[in-house]
Amino acid sequence: MTKTTSASLQFRIWPKDPAAHLFEVRVSVTEPQVFAMPAWIPGSYMIRDYAKHVVSVRAEADGRDVTVEKLDKSRWRTARTDRALTLILEVFAHDQSVRGAHLDANHAFFNGTCVFPAVIGQEDQACDVEIVAPEAPYGKGWRVATSMRRSSAPEYGFGGYVALDYAELIDHPVEIGLLSIGEFEVHGIPHAIAIRGKTRVDMARLCRDLQTVCEHHMTFLDAPYDLDRYLFLLNAPGSGYGGLEHRWSSSLICGRDNLPARGDEGVSDEYRTFLGLVSHEYFHLWNVKRMKPAAFAPYDLSQEVHTGLLWVFEGITSYYDDLALIRSGLITIESYLELLGQTVTRVIRGGGRRKQSIEASSFDAWTKFYKQDANATNAVVSYYAKGALVALCLDLKLRNETDGRISLDDIMKEAWKRWGQSGEGMPERGLERLCIEVSGADLEDFFDATVRGTGELPLEPLLSSHGVNYCLRRSAGGSDKGGKPSDEGKLPAVWLGATLGARAGKPCFLSVNNGGPAERAGISPGDELVALDGLRIDIAGCEARTRRYRPGDRSDLTVFRGDELITVRMKWAEAPTDTCYLVLDDEADDAMRSRRGDWLGQ
Numbered sequence: 001m002t003k004t005t006s007a008s009l010q011f012r013i014w015p016k017d018p019a020a021h022l023f024e025v026r027v028s029v030t031e032p033q034v035f036a037m038p039a040w041i042p043g044s045y046m047i048r049d050y051a052k053h054v055v056s057v058r059a060e061a062d063g064r065d066v067t068v069e070k071l072d073k074s075r076w077r078t079a080r081t082d083r084a085l086t087l088i089l090e091v092f093a094h095d096q097s098v099r100g101a102h103l104d105a106n107h108a109f110f111n112g113t114c115v116f117p118a119v120i121g122q123e124d125q126a127c128d129v130e131i132v133a134p135e136a137p138y139g140k141g142w143r144v145a146t147s148m149r150r151s152s153a154p155e156y157g158f159g160g161y162v163a164l165d166y167a168e169l170i171d172h173p174v175e176i177g178l179l180s181i182g183e184f185e186v187h188g189i190p191h192a193i194a195i196r197g198k199t200r201v202d203m204a205r206l207c208r209d210l211q212t213v214c215e216h217h218m219t220f221l222d223a224p225y226d227l228d229r230y231l232f233l234l235n236a237p238g239s240g241y242g243g244l245e246h247r248w249s250s251s252l253i254c255g256r257d258n259l260p261a262r263g264d265e266g267v268s269d270e271y272r273t274f275l276g277l278v279s280h281e282y283f284h285l286w287n288v289k290r291m292k293p294a295a296f297a298p299y300d301l302s303q304e305v306h307t308g309l310l311w312v313f314e315g316i317t318s319y320y321d322d323l324a325l326i327r328s329g330l331i332t333i334e335s336y337l338e339l340l341g342q343t344v345t346r347v348i349r350g351g352g353r354r355k356q357s358i359e360a361s362s363f364d365a366w367t368k369f370y371k372q373d374a375n376a377t378n379a380v381v382s383y384y385a386k387g388a389l390v391a392l393c394l395d396l397k398l399r400n401e402t403d404g405r406i407s408l409d410d411i412m413k414e415a416w417k418r419w420g421q422s423g424e425g426m427p428e429r430g431l432e433r434l435c436i437e438v439s440g441a442d443l444e445d446f447f448d449a450t451v452r453g454t455g456e457l458p459l460e461p462l463l464s465s466h467g468v469n470y471c472l473r474r475s476a477g478g479s480d481k482g483g484k485p486s487d488e489g490k491l492p493a494v495w496l497g498a499t500l501g502a503r504a505g506k507p508c509f510l511s512v513n514n515g516g517p518a519e520r521a522g523i524s525p526g527d528e529l530v531a532l533d534g535l536r537i538d539i540a541g542c543e544a545r546t547r548r549y550r551p552g553d554r555s556d557l558t559v560f561r562g563d564e565l566i567t568v569r570m571k572w573a574e575a576p577t578d579t580c581y582l583v584l585d586d587e588a589d590d591a592m593r594s595r596r597g598d599w600l601g602q
């Protein structure tokens with residue numbers, strides 16, 4: 001795993017002041033340059049302006065100060081000098097997300113986009129990276145976990161690392177601290193997981209299950225030619241969830257209690273969530289990290305880069321993440337159908353699916369999906385969730401149209417050969433044309449309706465043709481994620497048409513559905529709920545009392561809007577059937593059961 005280069009760019013990062021959350025970063029070059037911090041990180045499509053975390057900038061040559069001029073929000077230029085030059089940055093790091101950098105007395109974590117400036121015009125140069133240990137009293141027992149290649153550093157140690165160019169440099173997140181590390185192999189390729197957090201995880205079982213998921217994906221699409229190691233970096237706090245993909249690694253956040261402890265049997269809902277996250281980020285090895293939109297080849301990290309294909313790279317990945325769990329035998333059919341029903345529920349509960357297509361959601365991710373406001377439920381659809389359902393529909397339709405000869409699996413394998421192994425970017429709507437070419441089916445109307453349209457997806461007939469019944473019911477309340485049947489007699493007959501949540505310990509309307517009872521009564525997002533029919537109420541109490549009303553009943557809602565107390569009259573409406581669950585069709589014929597078996601790998 002050790003490799004050396006003759007790099008012209010030298011990077012050095014040091015946890016200078018953990019108490020103040022400050023890294024010191026040094027970049028050494030042979031002559032004056034323009035330096036630039038990225039404005040965003042691949043995989044998270046929002047301008048984050050990482051330069052804002054730079055606290056100070058200076059430059060020196062042979063111990064003498066060199067003038068540094070700031071050109072704009074993200075770029076600096078050093079004055080001319082005939083000596084080798086070092087740019088020195090202090091970077092504030094207090095972002096615990098998978099997209100950021102964080103430093104304190106207990107650990108250090110960073111993405112290269114947050115700490116390493118590019119040397120403009122030399123982005124293709126090899127980079128030497130020195131990761132320096134913090135000074136005492138910090139850092140006792142700390143280890144370094146990164147997928148970056150080692151040069152002089154020992155395994156999991158401080159010292160020298162290398163990257164072939166700047167794009168690779170910023171694609172290796174680094175976790176430093178007291179780490180629990182498990183190792184395994186997939187198709188002969190070393191894999192590892194490094195966990196930060198006070199966990200009592202069954203590492204042997206965890207590695208065994210991760211190996212199962214990874215082997216499934218590796219068998220599906222084959223190992224990329226440049227994949228010779230892989231690392232999962234897991235932050236396991238008390239609660240949290242998230243992930244970000246990289247070419248040789250992924251950064252994950254998941255609550256420590258989601259992980260299996262010694263003696264646990266089966267797959268709990270929480271552990272299933274974690275396995276789905278792992279599966280999702282690992283599938284990105286192929287789908288977006290190597291096969292990517294043409295607009296991302298190469299990335300321009302200085303500004304927004306728009307593409308209508310995020311539904312392909314996130315939606316299809318979201319389809320295969322849970323599908324891999326059942327195909328690899330980690331979960332049951334019933335468990336998979338529950339997850340699928342929850343995805344359907346998330347999509348059909350949002351009115352945004354009627355306003356925005358997934359192609360438009362992909363294109364506008366920078367300003368809409370990643371910057372959601374109180375009206376997002378009415379105006380924005382998720383290219384992750386609805387994209388997964390479009391992938392499901394496409395898969396089942398291909399199987400039906402070709403009598404099982406072609407599936408989405410075949411399309412993804414061909415796409416990988418065409419745009420992944422070749423390194424060429426996928427053109428806009430390229431996957432659609434590939435589906436038509438490979439299958440020979442007339443799919444233009446399907447794509448117009450599902451990718452660019454805002455109508456309902458043909459889930460019910462497609463699932464039925466594969467021996468699965470599509471069922472809808474009313475919601476049981478705010479904690480009801482769908483995916484399971486419920487006693488219809490215990491479900492509320494009416495709905496508020498709004499989402500309540502706690503703000504400063506008080507119940508507030510977080511969002512208000514277009515056309516719902518609350519909106520028609522004049523309720524606005526941000527209103528603080530005080531009383532229902534003259535009686536003080538909290539969130540749980542509102543859900544319980546909702547069951548007492550029937551369609552057509554009227555109630556007084558008292559709210560604070562700012563510091564003004566307002567009472568409005570609301571007419572309760574019939575609760576929508578917006579909660580989905582899927583069940584196996586006991587009456588499915590042999591052909592349906594055969595199609596279902598081929599689809600689910602059972």
